[in-house]
Structure formats: structure tokens, C-alpha cells
Amino acid sequence: MLHALGTAVPALVAGGCSGPLSTLDSAGPAARDVATLWWAMLAGATLLTLLVVALLALAFLRRARQGETGAALWIGWLGLAMPGVVLLALLGSALVLGERMIARSEPGLVVVEATGHQWFWDFRQPGAEGAIATRDVLHIPAGRPVHVRIAAADVIHGFWVPRLAGKMDAIPGHVNVLRIEAAQPGVFEGQCAEFCGLDHTGHRFRVIAHDEAGWAAFQRGEGP
Amino acid sequence: MLWAFGFSLLYALHGIGCAGGWDEVAMAGATLFRWALVGTWCLLCLGAVALMRRAWAAPAGFERGLGLVSALAGLAAILVTGAPVVLTSACA
Amino acid sequence: MNALRRHRALTAIWGAPRGWRGTIVSVNHSDIGRRFILAAFAFFAIGGVLAMMIRAQLATPGSAFVGPDIYNQLFTMHGSIMMFLFAIPMFEGLALYLLPKMLGSRDMAFPRLSAFGWWCYLFGGSILIAALAMGVAPDGGWFMYTPLSSRAYSPGINADVWLLGITFVEISAIAAAVEITVSILKLRAPGMRLDQMPLFAWYMLITALMMIVAFPPLILGSILLEVERAFDWPFFDPARGGSPLLWQHLFWLFGHPEVYIIFLPAAGVISTVLPVMARTRILGYGWIVAALLAMAFLSFGLWVHHMFATGIPHMALGFFSAASALVAIPTAVQVFAWIGTLWNGRPELKLPMLYLLGFFLIFVIGGLTGVMLAMVPFDWQAHDTHFVVAHLHYVLVGGFVFPMMAGAYYWLPHFTGRARGGALGSAAFWLVFLGFNLTFFLMHLTGLLGMRRRVHTYSEEMGWTWLNLLSSMGSFVMAFGFALFALDVALQIFWSRRTRRNPWSAGTLEWASPIPTPAYNIASLPHVGDREPLAAQPALALKLARGEGYLAEPRHGWREAMAVESTTGAIDHIVVLPGNTRLPIVTAAMTGGFFLSLLFGFYWLAPVPLALVVVLAWRWASVLGHREDFGPLPIGHGQTAPIHREAAGAPGWWGSAFLLVADGTLLASLLFGYAFLWVVAPNWPPPARIDGGFLLGLTAAAASLAGVGLARRGLAAAEARAPIAAGRAAAGAAAAQAVCIVALLSLGVTALPAPETHAYAAAGWALLVYAALHAAIALLCTAFAGARIASGHVSGTRLLEPSVARLFSDYSGAATLIVLVCVLAPAIAP
Secondary structure, eight states: OHHHHHHHHHHHHHHTTOOTTOSSSOOSHHHHHHHHHHHHHHHHHHHHHHHHHHHHHHHHHOOSOOOOOOHIIIIIIIIIIHHHHHHHHHHHHHHHHHHHHSOOOOTTOEEEEEEEETTEEEEEEEETTEEEEEESEEEEETTSOEEEEEEESSSOEEEEOTTTOOOEEEOTTOOEEEEEOOSSSEEEEEEEOSOOSTTSTTOEEEEEEEOHHHHHHHHTTOOO | OHHHHHHHHHHHHHHHHHHHTGGGOEETTEEHHHHHHHHHHHHHHHHHHHHHHHHHHSOSSHHHHHHHHHHHHHHHHHHHHHTHHHHSOSOO | OOHHHHHHHHHHHHOOOSHHHHHHHOOOHHHHHHHHHHHHHHHHHHHHHHHHHHHHHHSSTTOOSSOHHHHHHHHHHHHHIIIIIIIHHHHHHHHHHHHHHHTTOSSOSOHHHHHHHHHHHHHHHHHHHHHHHTTOOOOSTTTTOTTTTSTTTOOSSHHHHHHHHHHHHHHHHHHHHHHHHHHHHHSOOTTOOGGGSOHHHHHHHHHHHHHHHHHHHHHHHHHHHHHHHHHOOOSSOGGGTOOHHHHHHHHHHHHHHHHHHHHHHHHHHHHHHHHHHTTSOOSOHHHHHHHHHHHHHHGGGOGGGGOTTSOOOHHHHHHHHHHHHHTHHHHHHHHHHHHHHHHHSOOOOOHHHHHHHHHHHHHHHHHHHHHHHHSHHHHHHHTTBHHHHHHHHHHHIIIIIHHHHHHHHHHHHHHHSBOOOSSHHHHHHHHHHHHHHHHHHHHHHHHHTTOBTTOSOOOGGGSOHHHHHHHHHHHHHHHHHHHHHHHHHHHHHHHSOBOOSSTTOOOSGGGGSOSSOOTTSOSSBOOOOSSSHHHHOTTHHHHHHTTOSBTOSOOTTOEEEEEEOTTTOOEEEEEEEOOOOSHHHHHHHHHHHHHHHHHTTOTTTTHHHHHHHHHHHHHHHHTSOOSSOOOSEEEETTEEEOBGGGSSSOHHHHHHHHHHHHHHHHHHHHHHHHHHHHHHOSSOSOSSOOOOOHHHHHHHHHHHHHHHHHHHHHHHHHHTTOHHHHHHHHHHHHHHHHHHHHHHHHHHHHHSOOTTTOHHHHHHHHHHHHHHHHHHHHHHHHHHHHHHHHTTOOOSSOOHHHHHHHHHHHHHHHHHHHHHHHHHHHHHOO
């Protein structure tokens, strides 16, 4: 076990939080905001855990009895007031953040369609002459908000590109809209997040974010 | 109890409102939808305050304390869980 | 009578015969409780082996240990076993064993029902394990999302095994919930006010009430899905007006309270064990009870946080996100009340305390990650990743397994009468604790790096290899720890030395009985005026053994216990409990036959076991009771009380009332489904609505109301000592219910479209069938009351049967009216 730890710690430091599917290695505004929220919550959670551990340790260590401590301190302050304040602040900021992330129309918006099947994805992007259909590869322009209209052909699937944004389920009979945006051109890995049967593991796709020229070429039907 | 009822009521109203397209009906500076929800929320808060006053008047004892604390918790719960009606956007 | 003769006389009344016969007929709560605990631990071991296979598969990238078909069965069964066959039965067993002892009583309120619940659990669990062994175990995830679990995408028997097997086990859970509720409210030691109950009883009371309300939505969902699979009624098929989201709502409406249903009993164990370990009393008793109530209510407003990524509008998510965050506050109140208790006392690091410290660390981390997941934007990223796997194991293992292990070491002397020896227990603790954290702490990061749940393999370049390898190693360390725990417990059961009564110097009444406990628990029942009776009167145990309490003198070979007024604890009446019988096992076997015939698709056969269940239920109710009045009987201390058959508010009446609460929740869930489909589902409005049928509807309503009126008149006549009029009224009520059934079903046949055509028609039919079924139950109840009046079991004072019949008729009447309004409304609406 020590040996494993010996190899693990450098890997953690070097590899850090990067990876083709890492939510912490963000490449778009939504994923970046969530990653920031995570680091803030992690800091808060660490503090609170240390507080509890310290209080527990003190309960065993303090030998001199300083008399009974009352319900007001433990239940009033630590049990009600402290978590109440922390939670309200957190809840408020998370709601505001969520408001920023939900799909609403704005200039420069691109709308694409994604349909989950067992076990592949059909995508339709707007082209110069009607929609362009692709399978398992979604093309988007970088630096512009994209609305993905998500549907499912058979069972429930989940559309998720971890480095760009959160996930949204593809539910038969319903159409859900997810907003994604890639800050820079690049290739981003996507995967089906909702268990969808035998080949759920292999139910993956890829998002290619083009620069302006590349996107124009794609819309004309040129390029990869 | 009131919280459970009020919570379901808000959620149901929200569902019906979205399905019925209330969020597109403009009315006095906001949508009909928001007025309906905010109104319900305020009524629920008032109800919880009334319940508090009743619990306050109950005969002393363990049950009174329990009732009072529960009523207080209900009021707080309604205040917080209903707050999204003013904070968040309606049907998206 | 001296103590030894009293012991012999009471054992003769309360004990079970030795050997297999005793195993089959025993209804004693200690026997049943021990069996639940042992079986739950066996299922825990099976679920644990599945978990180790999962970790073996994920240890290295591209592993070929099992394929996706087996892997899907592994994680589905791991989740289902741990939730339904381990956690719930484990605390039910603990409650059955402990509650009567803690409350100063001799048994639960419905001993035969506990035995029935036990056999249902054993048979239902066996069906699932048999399916696992044959390779046809469920493979659609423990949440069974439609349409993946519907006939088109899961054609095999696997999904049916889950739906029927779990529903069978749920029956046992509802039975236990009703029993626990009534036992806590009625069967306590005289004088024990509601606010003098041990906190464990409060926790169990609230848990049981939550189960009564939370399980019906899942039972309803399972029935609807099974009906869709078997008869093609499209509740969840979007092409015909159903919605896959309806299943998710019903499932999580159960599924989230379920988490608290599992946590609260364990928290009850903590609130019992921790003050004893700290040699003090609990801090803030009233606050803890209030926090429990708040938690119970709030936990029903969280279910949508499992569905944040399903496209529900942000405002609605906001309601549920806020509720999810709020529920952390009552949890914090409890955690700090416990820490405050430690500060006020002089805590000792004995073995149970060690496990409790493990609980604190793990559960606090799990709670904090829970708050993170309650935040909608973060959940959009973390949902369905290994972050959630880590979170839920921190909450459930930290919040259930660790407290239960603390409880196991705390109460083992009570079960065995032996003291603990050796250091195996702390070695087991460190292996489990370290192994657990190695497995699951790293998993948070694995999830944030993008590893989804329920994938059977991954590739090297994802960067998850070292994390998964360490997690797998940790899980094997943890498994060794659990094996060591089992070994330690076995050693203590068989080889340890005997110990004295009350080895921890605890204050609660379960330690007043000799250990191991005799079948009758205590030789006489105490009068309680304190939260910790043994601390207030150290000599109490001896006084009770000498017979200086209530019900010290056995009579008529009756199993007697005291029933009290729920709040004040004032003496209400004597409950005469039923003795050993084969009825529970036979009835459970017939119920199992019914489920098996559905499972294998022998629908023509299913009515046979069902009819036998009805016959047995009739017999079940008719073997009790008397044809004479006994009047007030002496109970000791110069006081008298009537027996329960001659008193109002007998446990049987309360049990029926709580059963109807569960039933009402089922109806409410069905109505919710009807409205939900109407508002949210695609492909509405339906092609054809109800067409007429008002006359039949009116007939059904009138018949049902006549049934209600006649049942009430029958009760009044019986009370006025007019048995002939009462019998006639009961017969009339039964006949009216028969008319009601015919009218309801004809209404469906003549006016509603065929159920296969659209979810609207299917839901309408489901409502009608529900009402007809309850009319049938009311028919049976009134007919039974009539038979009992004729046989002389009912008199002006003995009114249990007609009052229960009235209860069921009233419920059936209300349900029929609601159903008719909902079914007929679309005919009038534009």
C-alpha cells in the first residue's frame, strides 16, 4: 500500500486534475464556473470537517471538567445558526450561478440537435443548405453559445461533455435544451451519462469546436 | 404539515402554470405566472405565522414545545424553499 | 409464587417448542428479530461479494473479468440487495428485538404479523438470490428506469424478478412499519409518557411513519410497471401518452425518504449508545425529537434532486435544491447534540465508541458532499459519476453500517449473555475504516475526473487507472475487516465467558431483563416515570423479577401485555396476544405462490393462491376472540383493566387505521400519476375520452354509500345489543359492496376506452380497479363482522370486528367517490 501511495502522490501532483473527461480541466464558461464552485465548496467542507474532528478530539482530551455546556451553544449556535448561514449563502450563489447557465436565447446562438440511440448519437447541425447530419461527432463553433436540443429514440440517455458543461438527460417523448460553449477550438470527449443498457460503457461521442473559418467551411459541407 | 402542503402546492402550480403558458401572460410589471407563485408563497408564509401564534397559545408542556419548534421550522422551511419563486427564471 | 415458578409458568406460555416445529410456529418478537438480523447479515455478505466482483472488474483498465451483461446484473443486485434485503430488514430486526424490551413490554402488538413479514422477506429475498444464481437477475439498475425496464428493451424475466421480488419484500416492510407504529404508541410500560420514551423509540416511530407514507409510491410504481410489462397498459410509453418521468417521480418519491428511513434507526442507535459511552444523559432530548420531525417532513421534499438533469425548469429545481440544503440543518442539530453530549460526559473509548467515532468522520464528509450535490449547477456535473457513488457510500456506510456495528457490539451481551474478549473487534474496526476511506475517498476524485457510474470498463488514457486500483485494494481491505467482525461476533456467541446483567450500566429498560432474555422478557411490567428508569431506580430489575410489577400472575395461559394511552402513558387495557401458529408461514407461502405465478406468466393460476390468501386471512382473524365478557381484570398494584376486545381503540383498530394511511398514500400517488400524465406527458389529449357512464357511476356511488351507512348501522346495533339487526345490517352492507363492484367494472367496460390504447385509459382503469378492489375488501370485512355477530363473538362491549369493518367501509366509500369524480370529470370537461 505504501508503494502504491508512493507512486500515487507524484501522479496526483503531475497529472493533477487534467484528463479528457475531467470536469476540473474546464474548457468552457459553464464548466469553469462549476469548477470554481467546487473548489470553494471543498475549502468550506474541509474547514467544517476539521471543526468536527477538533471538537470530537477535545471531548476526549479535556480532562478538567469546566462544567456542563448547554443546549444553546451546541444546538442553537453550532446546530442551527452556523449551518443556516452557510447554507443560505451557498444556496443563493448556486441559484444565481444556475440562472446564468440555463439555456436562454441570445445573439450569436447556434442550435444543434442530438438524439440518443442504443448505442450511438445522431447529431444535426445547421449548414449552408439545410441541416448537416453526423453520427457520434458533433460540430460546434468555438466561442459562441450553442443550444443542444436533446431527444432520445429508445431509452433514456444522458448528453454530457464534462470539459464544457453539465449533463442533460435525453428522455423519450421530451426535448431538453442544454447550453454548451467551448472557449477555444479543440476536440472534446462526450459520453452518455444515464445508464442505457448493455453497451452503456461504449456509448461515447466527440465534440469538435471549430474556429470561425473552420465552422464556415463545415457549414458549407467542406472539411472533415 | 403546512410546509408539505404548501410545497406540493407551489410545485403543482408551477407545473400547471408552465404547461398552461402563464409565463407568457404579462400582468402589472411581471407575468401572471410569477404573480400567482409569489402570491401563493406570501399566503403560505402568513399561514405559517398564524400557526406559530396558535402553537404559542397551547397549554405548556412537552407537546407545546414540540409544536412550537415544529411551527417555527415550518415557517423557516416555507421561507427558504419558496424563495426561488422570486430568484429564478420561470420555465426554462 | 416465587421467581423460579413464575419463570417456568411464563416460559410455558410465551416460549416456542424446540426444533423445526418451533422455528415454523414461533411468533415471538425476540426470535423473529434475531432471524431478521441474521438473514440481513447474510444478504449483506452476498451483496458484499457482488461489490468485490465489481471492484475486481474495475481494478484495471480494459479488464475482461466479467462482460457488460454480468456487470449490469452485479451492480443492479448489489444496490437492490443492500437497500431492500440488508438495510431495511436489519433495522426492522433490531426494532423487533429491542422495542418491546426498551418500552417495558412483552411483545410487539401483532406477533403473527411480524412472523408473516419475516417469511415474506425470506421468500422474496430467496427469489432474487435464486435469479442471481441462475444468471437471470435484474440488470436495469436498482432504479429500474423506464423505458429501459419496459418489455421492449428488457424482454427477459429479469425485470419481472425485480418488480415482483421487491414488491413481495415491501409487503414485509409495510407490515413491520404498521406493527412498529402501533407497538410504540400503545404497548408501553404503564406511566411512560411520550416524552419519556427512550430516544430509540422516537426514532423508530418516526421511521415507521415515514415508511407508511414512502413505500406506497414505489409499490404503486412497481405494480403499474409490471402491468405495463404484462398486459401492455402504456403508463410509461411516450408513444401512447405515458411518460418515463412518471416512473422517476414515483421511484424517487420513495427513494429519497428511503435514505432517511435507513439513517434514522442508525441515528437512534447512536442516541442510545453514545450517552452510555459518555456516562451521561443525552443533550437536548426535545430538540432532537423536533429535528427528527423536521427531517421526516423535509425528506419528502427532496426527491427531485435525483432528477436535476432531466430538464425540469430551474425554478422547480430551486424549490428542491433549497429543501435539500435545509435538511442538512436538522442533521447538524443532531450531530452537534451528540458532540455536546460527549463534552458534557466523561467519554470512554470502548469498542462501540470507536465505531461511533468512525461514524462521525465518515458521515460528516458524506453530509457535506450531499450539500454540494444539492447545489444544482454542481449536480449537473457530478450527477451519475463516481462522485455520487462515493457520496452515497459515505452517507449509507457511515450513517448506517458504522452505527449498526457500534450497536452490535453494544447489544451483543444482551443477545448472548456473554462478555466480549480479545482485540479482534478493534482490528476489524481499523481494517473497515481504513479500507473504506481508501476505497471511497479517492472515488470523489475519480468522479470529478469524469468516470461515469455503471460502466464496466475504461481505457488507460482517461487517467483513472491508479485511482481505481487503489479503490479496489481498499475494498478488499474493508472486506477483510467485515470478515474479522463476523468472526469476532461468532467467537463471542459461542466461546466467550458469561457476563452480568446490564454490563454497560445503561439506563434503558432492555437491560432490566435477564440476559440472554427469556421469551417473556420481564416477569412483571414496571411503572415508568423517568427517561432512564434503571438509572432512577437501580433495584428495578430485581423488583420486577420478584413480580412486584404489573401482570405478574399468569392466567388462562394468555400472553398478556399492557396497552397505554398514547400520550400520557395512563393504563388503557390489557392486550391478549396470539400464541404460536403456523398461519404466518402458510399465508406467506401462498402470497409467494401468487407472486411466482405472476412471475412465470401463469395468470390463469394466480387467482388460486390469491383466494387461499383470503381464506387464510379469514381464518387468521377468526381464531382469536371470546364469546363471553371478562370485565375488568386485576393487573397488580390493586388496579384493574379490561382486555383489549372489551375496550375501544384496541391495537387491531389502530393497525387497520395505519394500514389505511398507507393505502391512502397509494391512492394519492395514483391520482398524482393521473394528473401528472395529463399535464406533462407527450401525445395528449388522448384520442378517445370516457363516453357517458353516469348512470353506472351513480349506481356505484349509491351502493358504496349504502355500504357505509349499513356498516355504521351494524356497529350501532351491535353496541345497542341488538345482534339480529346488526347481523342483518352487516349482510346488507356486504351486498351493497357487491353491487358497487359490479357497477364499477361495468362502468369501465361500457364507457372507458380499452386500457392498451392510451395512458389515459390505462390510468382510468387503474383507478376503477383500485376502487373495486377496496369495495371487495370492505365486502369481506363486513361479511366477516356479520359472521362474528352470528357466532356470538360480538357483544355490546366486544366491538372490534364491526368497528374495523366500519373503518374499511368508510375508506372504501371515500375512495370510490374520489375515483368516480376523477374518472367521470373528463366526460364533462370541454
